[in-house]
Amino acid sequence: MLGHKPAAGRKVRLGVMGGTFDPIHHGHLVAASEVAAVFGLDEVVFVPTGEPWQKSHREVSPAEHRYLMTVIATASNPRFTVSRVDIDRPGRTYTIDTLRDLRAARPEAELFFITGADAMAQIVSWKDKDELWALAHFVGVTRPGHVLHNLGRDDVSLLEVPAMAISSTDCRERVAHDHPVWYLVPDGVVQYIAKHRLYRPVTSGAEVPA
Numbered sequence: 001m002l003g004h005k006p007a008a009g010r011k012v013r014l015g016v017m018g019g020t021f022d023p024i025h026h027g028h029l030v031a032a033s034e035v036a037a038v039f040g041l042d043e044v045v046f047v048p049t050g051e052p053w054q055k056s057h058r059e060v061s062p063a064e065h066r067y068l069m070t071v072i073a074t075a076s077n078p079r080f081t082v083s084r085v086d087i088d089r090p091g092r093t094y095t096i097d098t099l100r101d102l103r104a105a106r107p108e109a110e111l112f113f114i115t116g117a118d119a120m121a122q123i124v125s126w127k128d129k130d131e132l133w134a135l136a137h138f139v140g141v142t143r144p145g146h147v148l149h150n151l152g153r154d155d156v157s158l159l160e161v162p163a164m165a166i167s168s169t170d171c172r173e174r175v176a177h178d179h180p181v182w183y184l185v186p187d188g189v190v191q192y193i194a195k196h197r198l199y200r201p202v203t204s205g206a207e208v209p210a
């Protein structure tokens with residue numbers, strides 16, 4: 001098992017960072033790192049979405065690209081791991097399934113689902129939302145430009161994390177306009193995006209310059 005062993009007799013504390021990660025950026029990594037430190041997590045598993053149904057208004061990059069970028073971004077941290085549960089499950093991705101699958105795979109672990117302020121505000125629209133709370137402790141983290149609400153629940157924790165005004169949308173737009181994403185995403189992810197020409201406008205054969 002990756003991650004760190006807990007003290008004898010204590011349950012493994014497993015953070016779960018779900019996201020589309022198109023691409024993964026330093027805002028995701030800082031949020032996970034801060035929650036891990038404050039909640040004494042043994043491991044944080046990053047779970048790239050398969051079909052993120054609330055992002056169906058835009059084209060999402062193939063899951064394998066998003067998965068591999070997540071592996072590259074987390075590789076240097078011994079407490080960070082990546083799970084394929086959401087990308088290997090056919091159909092739309094719902095957190096209720098993510099948490100059930102992780103509970104089945106890691107019955108020894110106590111789960112902490114990490115979510116940014118924007119996603120937190122959307123939870124009321126998530127599938128089977130009333131059943132989520134029994135499966136994991138939810139930790140809402142601050143994000144520049146969004147107000148963090150606790151949904152009126154005592155069992156949800158709120159945490160201020162270092163402010164990283166970065167979004168995947170902004171990273172994609174920067175690449176599309178030939179602007180740098182160095183230091184917004186990990187170096188290996190910059191290279192991966194360039195190597196696979198992700199987020200570049202598609203040029204048809206007819207548009208080859210003279």
Ligand SMILES: Nc1ncnc2c1ncn2[C@@H]1O[C@H](COP(=O)(O)OP(=O)(O)OP(=O)(O)O)[C@@H](O)[C@H]1O
Pocket residue numbers: 018019020021022026027028031114115116117118119120141142143144164165166167168169170
């Ligand atoms: N800069 C950030 N600070 C804190 N939390 C963040 C930050 N960026 C994303 N998150 C949180 O990480 C999780 C996954 O986010 P996601 O992969 O959708 O990234 P995103 O930057 O919001 O993407 P997009 O711009 O494509 O919507 C969500 O819970 C989101 O709120």
Ligand SMILES: O=C(O)c1ccc[n+]([C@@H]2O[C@H](COP(=O)([O-])O)[C@@H](O)[C@H]2O)c1
Pocket residue numbers: 017018019020021047049052053054055093094095096119125126127
């Ligand atoms: O369960 C749902 O209905 C649901 C709806 C939207 C988002 N989520 C989860 O929220 C996390 C962040 O999603 P996103 O779309 O902001 O990248 C990710 O783990 C998604 O699977 C979950």
